[in-house]
Amino acid sequence: MTSASPTAPLEAELLDEPESPLRQAVRHFRRDRLSMAAFWVLGVQLLLALLGKFFTSGWVLFDPSTVRLVDKLRPPLSAASTELLRADQLPTFGLYLLGTDELGRCVFARMLQGAFVSLSIGILAVSISVTIGILLGGLAGYYGQRKLLFLSVDTLIMRFTDVVLCFPTFFLILTVVALLPPSIFNVMIVIGATSWMGTARFVRAEFLAQREQDYVVAAHALGLSELRIIFRHLVPNAMAPVFVSATIDVAVAILTESALSFLGFGVQPPDATWGNILADGRVYIFDAPWLFAVPGAAILTLVLAFNLVGEGLREAMSPKLRLRAS
Amino acid sequence: MWRFLVRTVLQRCVLLFFISVISHMVIHLAPGAPTEVDPMNPRMKAADVVKIRKAFHLDEPLHQQYFHWARDLVTGELRSFKDGAPVLPRIWERFLNSVPLFLCSTLITWTLSFPLGIRAAVKRGAVFDRSTTVIAYALISVPSFFLSYLVILAVVRVFALPVLGMHTFGTQHAASWVRAMDGFWHLAVPSLLSALAGIAILSRYVRSQMVEVLGQDYVRTARAKGLAEDNVVYGHALRNALLPFVTMFGFLLPGLIGGSVIFEDIFAWPGLGRLGYEAILARDFPMILTLNFIAAVLTLLGVLVSDILYAVVDPRIRLE
Numbered sequence: 001m002t003s004a005s006p007t008a009p010l011e012a013e014l015l016d017e018p019e020s021p022l023r024q025a026v027r028h029f030r031r032d033r034l035s036m037a038a039f040w041v042l043g044v045q046l047l048l049a050l051l052g053k054f055f056t057s058g059w060v061l062f063d064p065s066t067v068r069l070v071d072k073l074r075p076p077l078s079a080a081s082t083e084l085l086r087a088d089q090l091p092t093f094g095l096y097l098l099g100t101d102e103l104g105r106c107v108f109a110r111m112l113q114g115a116f117v118s119l120s121i122g123i124l125a126v127s128i129s130v131t132i133g134i135l136l137g138g139l140a141g142y143y144g145q146r147k148l149l150f151l152s153v154d155t156l157i158m159r160f161t162d163v164v165l166c167f168p169t170f171f172l173i174l175t176v177v178a179l180l181p182p183s184i185f186n187v188m189i190v191i192g193a194t195s196w197m198g199t200a201r202f203v204r205a206e207f208l209a210q211r212e213q214d215y216v217v218a219a220h221a222l223g224l225s226e227l228r229i230i231f232r233h234l235v236p237n238a239m240a241p242v243f244v245s246a247t248i249d250v251a252v253a254i255l256t257e258s259a260l261s262f263l264g265f266g267v268q269p270p271d272a273t274w275g276n277i278l279a280d281g282r283v284y285i286f287d288a289p290w291l292f293a294v295p296g297a298a299i300l301t302l303v304l305a306f307n308l309v310g311e312g313l314r315e316a317m318s319p320k321l322r323l324r325a326s
Numbered sequence: 327m328w329r330f331l332v333r334t335v336l337q338r339c340v341l342l343f344f345i346s347v348i349s350h351m352v353i354h355l356a357p358g359a360p361t362e363v364d365p366m367n368p369r370m371k372a373a374d375v376v377k378i379r380k381a382f383h384l385d386e387p388l389h390q391q392y393f394h395w396a397r398d399l400v401t402g403e404l405r406s407f408k409d410g411a412p413v414l415p416r417i418w419e420r421f422l423n424s425v426p427l428f429l430c431s432t433l434i435t436w437t438l439s440f441p442l443g444i445r446a447a448v449k450r451g452a453v454f455d456r457s458t459t460v461i462a463y464a465l466i467s468v469p470s471f472f473l474s475y476l477v478i479l480a481v482v483r484v485f486a487l488p489v490l491g492m493h494t495f496g497t498q499h500a501a502s503w504v505r506a507m508d509g510f511w512h513l514a515v516p517s518l519l520s521a522l523a524g525i526a527i528l529s530r531y532v533r534s535q536m537v538e539v540l541g542q543d544y545v546r547t548a549r550a551k552g553l554a555e556d557n558v559v560y561g562h563a564l565r566n567a568l569l570p571f572v573t574m575f576g577f578l579l580p581g582l583i584g585g586s587v588i589f590e591d592i593f594a595w596p597g598l599g600r601l602g603y604e605a606i607l608a609r610d611f612p613m614i615l616t617l618n619f620i621a622a623v624l625t626l627l628g629v630l631v632s633d634i635l636y637a638v639v640d641p642r643i644r645l646e
Contacts, residue, residue: 034460163345166622168583171602175614176352178606251467258469259588263603275469282475296472303467311463 028316035312042305049119052112061092064113065270068104073288075099076107099290101281107294114272114295118302121188121257121273122250128192130246133199134235136161140200141207142230158204161197169194173256177265184267187260191253198249199242206238240317247310251303258299274299327637334633338626345622346615350392353611382407382611395615404616408608413616417601421582423492424597427590428582430517435524442525443532448559450537458529465526474519474592481515489515490594516593520586528574535567542566572639576632579624583617 019027029035055061070084076099080090097108136157144154173194180186210216211234219229258275260266262282267273274295281291379385383394398404404413446455465473478489488494494508539545540563548562549555586599598617605613 034456159341159344163341163348166341166345166580166625167349167618168580168621168625170587171583171599171618171621172352174587174603175606175618179353179609255467255469259471262469262471262588263591278469278472282471285475285479292472292475296469299472300464300468304463307463307467 025313025316029312032312032315035308035316038305038308038312041301042309045115045302045305046119048112049115052114053116056109056113062106062109062112063091064105064109064272066091066105068100071096071100071104072102073100073284073291074104075288076290076294098294099288101277101288101291102284107277107291110272110277111274111294111298114274114277115298117184117267117271118254118257118274118299121184121191121267122254122306125188125191125195125253126246126249128189129194129196129249130199130242132193132196134203134238134242136196137200137203138207138230138235138238141204142211142226142234144204144208154204157200161200164194165197167194170256170259173260174263174265177260182265182268184271187257187265187267191256195249195253198245202241202245203238206241207234210234210237244310244314244317247306247313251306251310254299254303254306274302334630338630341626342619342622346396346619347392349615349618349622350388350395353614354388354391395612398612399616399619404612406605406610406613408605408610408613413612416613417598417616417620420596420598420601423595424582424586424590424599426513427517427520427586427595427597430513431521431524432578432581434518434521435528438521438525439528439532443529444536444559444564446529446533447536447540455533462526462530465522470519470523470588471592473522474589477515477519478592487511487515492595516589516595520589531574532567532571535570536563539563539567569636569640572635573632575635576628576630577625579628579631580621582624583621 029039056064066089068080068085068089070081074096076097078096078099080094080096082090082094091106091109096106098111099107101107101110140154140157144152144157146153148156173190176190176194177187180190216229216233219233224232254275257266257273258278261273261275261279264279266276266279269276278292278295278299281288281295285292376385383391386394395404399414402412402414405411406413406416442458446458449455481487481489488508488511490512492509492512493505494512497505497508500508540559542563545558545563548558553561583598583602586595586597587603588599589595590597590600591603602614602617604610605617
């Protein structure tokens with residue numbers, strides 16, 4: 001490594017340990033400028049969501065729920081009417097950074113509060129769907145040959161997956177959400193419970209392929225319990241494609257939430273999500289365009305960041321795609 | 327071939343039965359009864375609720391309700407809870423409205439995606455490729471109603487075109503060409519907007535397929551023979567890249583119902599998606615169940631069609 005001779009890199013490559021697949025993926029991901037940009041945007045948004053949660057409910061610097069009827073529909077960066085409002089109603093800095101809505105609530109504070117809710121809906125919904133997917137896919141992949149009465153476990157689970165795939169997803173979500181009492185948790189659970197099918201199929205395919213590998217046979221020979229083999233050895237090896245598709249699923253879940261809000265079945269007030277701020281803002285599209293533009297642009301950047309990061313990860317993690325891209 | 331057909335059709339019928347049972351359970355076990363749609367109505371007495379429950383068989387056990395639904399569906403006697411109108415003619419009427427929107431947007435999606443995807447694949451890494459990548463992801467990522475509202479505003483301001491509904495009110499007696507143009511403009515904007523996300527997804531898929539195929543040995547051979555680039559791309563590469571898309575035709579069909587709820591709502595288009603949305607709001611169980619059932623039938627039909635098409639296009643595949 002010390003000399004500058006032309007053979008040095010080759011020697012280094014031969015002498016060093018081979019790069020692990022994970023580090024290869026990371027290296028490739030970092031070279032992809034678009035994905036890296038999206039990654040940083042995503043990081044900033046996650047940070048904003050956490051800070052937003054803190055500043056709107058912990059140490060209330062921006063109050064999302066104060067109603068100020070004298071300051072309805074103020075444009076961004078307009079000053080609060082100090083002479084009409086009580087001191088505790090005034091926004092921080094006496095400014096509405098992103099304007100106010102039809103009740104005089106500060107849009108900036110609501111966006112901060114909504115960032116956390118929107119992100120947690122996306123992430124929790126996907127956690128639910130990934131958990132169901134891993135459980136069902138793992139069962140079908142590992143215990144697929146077992147018989148229950150006259151059907152194998154694999155047939156049973158995969159046919160059930162087919163059945164669920166036959167429902168038009170959005171219509172199903174709409175049906176269930178409309179029948180359940182509306183709440184954040186119901187929206188999360190319904191979105192999660194109707195989008196696990198892809199994960200289940202991935203995990204099953206991955207389990208079927210991994211089960212015959214030498215390391216699993218070795219683990220069996222060592223006398224490890226089946227649960228340990230599944231959760232310590234098989235699941236981590238099957239996680240790469242699941243993780244990639246989960247990243248993209250978060251984007252889809254956030255969009256689904258906003259679509260549900262548009263139809264009036266989303267998260268109900270007073271809880272703010274970017275989806276319902278956008279859906280409520282569309283009524284004032286002529287009088288207060290910022291009520292529509294701000295959450296719309298925010299959702300677009302967040303979902304775009306998730307999609308680009310997911311796509312970058314997909315490319316970085318599969319050697320075949322990586323070869324093609326370079 | 328025939329044995330395959332008979333067997334899959336039988337299997338699909340069993341699957342359909344399970345789908346209808348599950349959707350029945352989902353609807354009846356979830357809280358929210360059809361009698362509770364209007365709880366504030368002062369004229370609704372307890373006795374009326376009992377009467378309604380009896381008339382709609384809601385007081386009977388679930389399996390009997392299922393039996394009633396299945397029998398009425400088969401005999402065509404199925405009636406809506408909301409207004410007592412027969413369900414199937416209403417669905418047919420809305421289906422006829424949905425079809426032009428569906429056909430137009432599918433046509434736009436498929437005719438635009440291929441040129442875009444092929445060009446991006448051929449010019450891989452160039453400005454065109456990178457900009458279409460970003461635009462495609464932006465189109466996938468934007469909430470569809472946000473984009474639609476912006477486009478509606480722009481179209482109405484700039485071109486002064488009508489966009490909502492299927493016809494302009496009061497044109498029923500106008501000349502036929504006026505009505506045709508009017509219908510065309512009403513159709514154009516919603517079908518273009520509902521095609522956008524499809525274009526974004528499909529053109530990415532075309533691109534990755536083409537990139538894959540362009541790296542194959544036989545494409546290099548074709549180039550080495552000195553064939554014109556157009557011949558290589560369209561004659562040799564594209565024909566092989568097309569194979570997976572044949573299967574995608576099948577997955578289009580269910581979009582008729584599920585994919586259009588938002589757009590039909592925005593553009594006040596009286597189609598199937600909106601019918602479903604209205605039925606859900608009114609807890610109109612027979613309508614919801616029948617629409618779900620039809621969606622499942624369409625999905626299964628789509629899968630069957632794509633299986634058959636695949637065997638027709640690719641001689642290596644035999645249906646057994």
